[in-house]
Amino acid sequence: DIQMTQSPSSLSASVGDRVTVTCRASQAIDNSLAWYQQKPGRAPKLLLYHASRLQTGVPSRFSGSGSGTDYIFTITSLQPEDFATYYCQQYYRSPITFGGGTKVEIK
Protein backbone atom coordinates (compact mmCIF):
# COMPACT_ATOMS: atom_id res chain seq x y z
CA ASP A 1 0.00 0.00 0.00
CA ILE A 2 1.09 3.59 -0.60
CA GLN A 3 1.85 5.35 2.68
CA MET A 4 0.87 9.01 3.01
CA THR A 5 2.75 11.17 5.51
CA GLN A 6 1.32 14.55 6.43
CA SER A 7 3.09 17.31 8.26
CA PRO A 8 2.69 18.97 10.59
CA SER A 9 0.20 16.93 12.58
CA SER A 10 -1.10 20.15 14.08
CA LEU A 11 -0.52 23.87 13.82
CA SER A 12 -1.77 27.05 15.44
CA ALA A 13 -2.61 30.04 13.28
CA SER A 14 -4.54 33.27 13.36
CA VAL A 15 -7.32 34.52 11.14
CA GLY A 16 -5.75 35.98 8.02
CA ASP A 17 -2.65 33.80 8.18
CA ARG A 18 -1.33 31.76 5.30
CA VAL A 19 -1.31 28.08 6.17
CA THR A 20 0.52 25.28 4.41
CA VAL A 21 0.32 21.53 4.91
CA THR A 22 2.53 19.01 3.21
CA CYS A 23 1.78 15.45 2.18
CA ARG A 24 4.42 12.98 1.07
CA ALA A 25 3.64 9.69 -0.64
CA SER A 26 5.83 6.61 -0.32
CA GLN A 27 6.00 6.47 -4.12
CA ALA A 28 5.14 8.80 -6.99
CA ILE A 29 1.37 9.24 -7.36
CA ASP A 30 1.12 11.36 -10.52
CA ASN A 31 -1.09 14.08 -8.98
CA SER A 32 -3.70 11.49 -7.93
CA LEU A 33 -4.21 13.32 -4.66
CA ALA A 34 -7.26 14.72 -2.88
CA TRP A 35 -7.56 17.01 0.13
CA TYR A 36 -10.44 16.92 2.62
CA GLN A 37 -11.61 19.14 5.44
CA GLN A 38 -13.20 17.62 8.53
CA LYS A 39 -14.78 19.60 11.33
CA PRO A 40 -15.46 18.00 14.73
CA GLY A 41 -18.39 15.63 14.60
CA ARG A 42 -18.82 16.10 10.88
CA ALA A 43 -18.07 14.08 7.79
CA PRO A 44 -15.03 14.88 5.65
CA LYS A 45 -15.63 17.27 2.76
CA LEU A 46 -13.73 17.07 -0.51
CA LEU A 47 -11.87 20.32 -1.22
CA LEU A 48 -9.38 19.50 -3.97
CA TYR A 49 -8.70 16.61 -6.33
CA HIS A 50 -6.00 15.89 -8.90
CA ALA A 51 -3.71 17.75 -6.50
CA SER A 52 -4.86 21.24 -7.51
CA ARG A 53 -8.41 21.18 -8.86
CA LEU A 54 -11.02 22.85 -6.68
CA GLN A 55 -14.19 20.93 -6.01
CA THR A 56 -17.31 22.84 -7.02
CA GLY A 57 -18.30 25.42 -4.44
CA VAL A 58 -14.99 25.43 -2.57
CA PRO A 59 -13.55 28.92 -1.95
CA SER A 60 -10.52 29.94 -3.97
CA ARG A 61 -8.45 30.61 -0.82
CA PHE A 62 -7.85 26.85 -0.82
CA SER A 63 -5.23 25.61 -3.26
CA GLY A 64 -2.96 22.69 -3.89
CA SER A 65 0.23 21.96 -5.75
CA GLY A 66 2.95 19.40 -6.09
CA SER A 67 4.19 16.53 -8.16
CA GLY A 68 5.75 13.12 -7.82
CA THR A 69 5.75 12.25 -4.16
CA ASP A 70 5.43 15.71 -2.57
CA TYR A 71 2.28 17.82 -2.37
CA ILE A 72 1.30 21.05 -0.65
CA PHE A 73 -2.09 22.31 0.53
CA THR A 74 -2.44 26.04 1.15
CA ILE A 75 -5.04 28.30 2.70
CA THR A 76 -4.05 31.80 1.61
CA SER A 77 -5.98 33.75 4.26
CA LEU A 78 -7.32 31.65 7.10
CA GLN A 79 -10.95 32.27 7.96
CA PRO A 80 -12.74 31.41 11.24
CA GLU A 81 -14.64 28.59 9.53
CA ASP A 82 -11.39 26.98 8.34
CA PHE A 83 -10.36 25.71 11.76
CA ALA A 84 -10.60 21.98 11.18
CA THR A 85 -8.55 18.87 10.43
CA TYR A 86 -7.28 18.38 6.90
CA TYR A 87 -6.47 15.04 5.28
CA CYS A 88 -4.71 14.11 2.08
CA GLN A 89 -5.65 10.93 0.19
CA GLN A 90 -3.95 9.19 -2.71
CA TYR A 91 -5.91 7.44 -5.42
CA TYR A 92 -3.07 6.47 -7.70
CA ARG A 93 -3.18 2.86 -6.63
CA SER A 94 -5.60 0.64 -4.75
CA PRO A 95 -6.29 0.66 -1.90
CA ILE A 96 -6.87 4.36 -1.43
CA THR A 97 -4.96 5.62 1.60
CA PHE A 98 -5.11 8.74 3.74
CA GLY A 99 -2.56 10.85 5.49
CA GLY A 100 -2.72 11.08 9.26
CA GLY A 101 -4.33 14.52 9.26
CA THR A 102 -3.33 18.06 10.18
CA LYS A 103 -5.33 19.85 12.84
CA VAL A 104 -5.48 23.61 12.30
CA GLU A 105 -6.16 25.34 15.60
CA ILE A 106 -6.72 28.92 16.64
CA LYS A 107 -3.65 30.69 17.96
Added chain:
Amino acid sequence: EEQLVESGGGLFQPGGSLTLSCAPSGFTVRSRYMSWVRQAPGKGLEWVAVFYTAGSTYYADSVQGRFIISRDDSNNTLSLHVSSLRVEDTGVYYCARATGYPSALDLWGQGTLVTVSS
Protein backbone atom coordinates in the same frame (compact mmCIF):
# COMPACT_ATOMS: atom_id res chain seq x y z
CA GLU B 1 -29.71 17.90 -2.89
CA GLU B 2 -27.63 14.75 -3.06
CA GLN B 3 -26.85 13.18 0.27
CA LEU B 4 -26.01 9.91 1.99
CA VAL B 5 -27.55 8.76 5.27
CA GLU B 6 -26.04 5.93 7.30
CA SER B 7 -27.79 3.90 9.97
CA GLY B 8 -27.32 0.79 12.05
CA GLY B 9 -24.69 1.89 14.53
CA GLY B 10 -24.87 1.25 18.26
CA LEU B 11 -23.29 -0.76 21.04
CA PHE B 12 -22.22 -4.28 20.16
CA GLN B 13 -20.41 -7.07 21.94
CA PRO B 14 -17.07 -8.48 20.87
CA GLY B 15 -17.56 -11.52 18.71
CA GLY B 16 -20.95 -10.37 17.54
CA SER B 17 -22.05 -8.99 14.21
CA LEU B 18 -23.78 -5.95 12.80
CA THR B 19 -25.08 -4.55 9.56
CA LEU B 20 -24.79 -0.90 8.61
CA SER B 21 -26.88 0.69 5.91
CA CYS B 22 -26.40 3.69 3.67
CA ALA B 23 -29.27 5.31 1.81
CA PRO B 24 -28.59 7.88 -0.86
CA SER B 25 -30.91 10.55 -2.11
CA GLY B 26 -30.64 12.28 -5.44
CA PHE B 27 -28.82 9.44 -7.15
CA THR B 28 -28.70 5.65 -7.30
CA VAL B 29 -26.08 3.52 -5.56
CA ARG B 30 -25.59 1.46 -8.72
CA SER B 31 -24.48 4.54 -10.66
CA ARG B 32 -21.46 5.16 -8.42
CA TYR B 33 -18.55 3.38 -6.81
CA MET B 34 -19.59 3.24 -3.16
CA SER B 35 -17.13 2.90 -0.31
CA TRP B 36 -17.14 2.53 3.44
CA VAL B 37 -14.55 4.49 5.38
CA ARG B 38 -14.12 4.29 9.14
CA GLN B 39 -12.59 6.52 11.77
CA ALA B 40 -11.59 5.27 15.20
CA PRO B 41 -12.17 7.76 18.05
CA GLY B 42 -9.66 10.59 17.77
CA LYS B 43 -7.90 8.93 14.84
CA GLY B 44 -7.62 9.35 11.09
CA LEU B 45 -9.54 7.93 8.18
CA GLU B 46 -9.29 4.31 7.07
CA TRP B 47 -10.87 3.04 3.86
CA VAL B 48 -12.38 -0.44 4.34
CA ALA B 49 -14.40 -1.56 1.31
CA VAL B 50 -15.78 -0.58 -2.09
CA PHE B 51 -18.64 -1.82 -4.25
CA TYR B 52 -17.95 -1.27 -7.93
CA THR B 53 -20.71 -0.22 -10.32
CA ALA B 54 -20.31 -3.52 -12.18
CA GLY B 55 -20.95 -5.47 -9.00
CA SER B 56 -17.55 -6.56 -7.79
CA THR B 57 -16.11 -5.76 -4.39
CA TYR B 58 -12.73 -5.02 -2.87
CA TYR B 59 -11.64 -4.88 0.75
CA ALA B 60 -8.81 -3.54 2.82
CA ASP B 61 -6.50 -6.31 3.97
CA SER B 62 -7.28 -5.39 7.58
CA VAL B 63 -10.95 -6.38 7.22
CA GLN B 64 -10.84 -9.07 4.54
CA GLY B 65 -12.88 -12.07 5.60
CA ARG B 66 -14.91 -10.28 8.30
CA PHE B 67 -16.55 -7.47 6.34
CA ILE B 68 -19.03 -7.89 3.50
CA ILE B 69 -20.17 -4.96 1.42
CA SER B 70 -23.36 -5.35 -0.55
CA ARG B 71 -25.78 -3.35 -2.63
CA ASP B 72 -29.55 -3.58 -2.97
CA ASP B 73 -30.52 -1.95 -6.23
CA SER B 74 -34.26 -2.38 -5.68
CA ASN B 75 -34.11 -0.45 -2.40
CA ASN B 76 -31.23 1.79 -3.48
CA THR B 77 -29.12 1.03 -0.45
CA LEU B 78 -25.57 0.04 0.37
CA SER B 79 -24.78 -2.19 3.33
CA LEU B 80 -21.79 -3.33 5.34
CA HIS B 81 -21.99 -6.53 7.34
CA VAL B 82 -19.31 -6.96 9.98
CA SER B 83 -18.82 -10.25 11.78
CA SER B 84 -16.53 -11.43 14.58
CA LEU B 85 -16.55 -7.91 15.98
CA ARG B 86 -13.43 -6.65 17.71
CA VAL B 87 -12.95 -3.76 20.11
CA GLU B 88 -10.77 -2.14 17.46
CA ASP B 89 -13.76 -1.99 15.08
CA THR B 90 -15.08 0.83 17.24
CA GLY B 91 -15.48 4.10 15.39
CA VAL B 92 -17.61 6.14 13.06
CA TYR B 93 -18.42 4.45 9.77
CA TYR B 94 -19.01 6.63 6.76
CA CYS B 95 -20.32 5.67 3.36
CA ALA B 96 -18.88 7.71 0.52
CA ARG B 97 -19.35 8.07 -3.20
CA ALA B 98 -16.91 8.22 -6.08
CA THR B 99 -16.96 8.15 -9.85
CA GLY B 100 -14.40 5.40 -9.93
CA TYR B 101 -12.02 3.38 -7.82
CA PRO B 102 -9.43 4.36 -6.93
CA SER B 103 -10.68 7.94 -6.91
CA ALA B 104 -11.44 10.89 -4.69
CA LEU B 105 -14.59 10.59 -2.59
CA ASP B 106 -16.88 13.45 -3.53
CA LEU B 107 -19.83 12.88 -1.20
CA TRP B 108 -19.89 11.50 2.33
CA GLY B 109 -22.66 10.61 4.73
CA GLN B 110 -22.79 11.96 8.28
CA GLY B 111 -21.55 8.65 9.66
CA THR B 112 -22.86 6.11 12.14
CA LEU B 113 -21.07 5.31 15.40
CA VAL B 114 -20.23 1.71 16.20
CA THR B 115 -19.02 0.87 19.69
CA VAL B 116 -17.73 -2.63 20.38
CA SER B 117 -17.44 -3.28 24.09
CA SER B 118 -18.35 -5.88 26.66
